[in-house]
Amino acid sequence: MDTNQVSKSEFKAKALEFFRQVESSGESVIVTDHGKPALEVRPYRSIARHPLDVLRGSVVRYQNPTDPVAEGDWEAAQ
Numbered sequence: 001m002d003t004n005q006v007s008k009s010e011f012k013a014k015a016l017e018f019f020r021q022v023e024s025s026g027e028s029v030i031v032t033d034h035g036k037p038a039l040e041v042r043p044y045r046s047i048a049r050h051p052l053d054v055l056r057g058s059v060v061r062y063q064n065p066t067d068p069v070a071e072g073d074w075e076a077a078q
Contacts, residue, residue, distance in 0.1 A: 004029050004030070005030045006029055006032065007031075019041070023043065028043075029041045029042075
């Protein structure tokens with residue numbers, strides 16, 4: 001995906017035009033302030049996912065899940 005850059009003053013004058021450009025092309029526009037990137041305008045993409053899909057692959061090791069847990073087995077959070 002290509003990215004275009006525009007100054008804040010130019011963006012202010014032509015904001016609607018840039019919004020339409022982003023919607024139609026799918027390309028982001030970086031708004032700069034004194035030559036430095038300040039904001040990014042990009043197309044909205046829904047990231048709705050099933051909650052279990054977010055957690056999938058996050059368990060590193062799962063051994064003996066039915067073993068009893070003793071009081072001394074827990075590590076204190078620092």
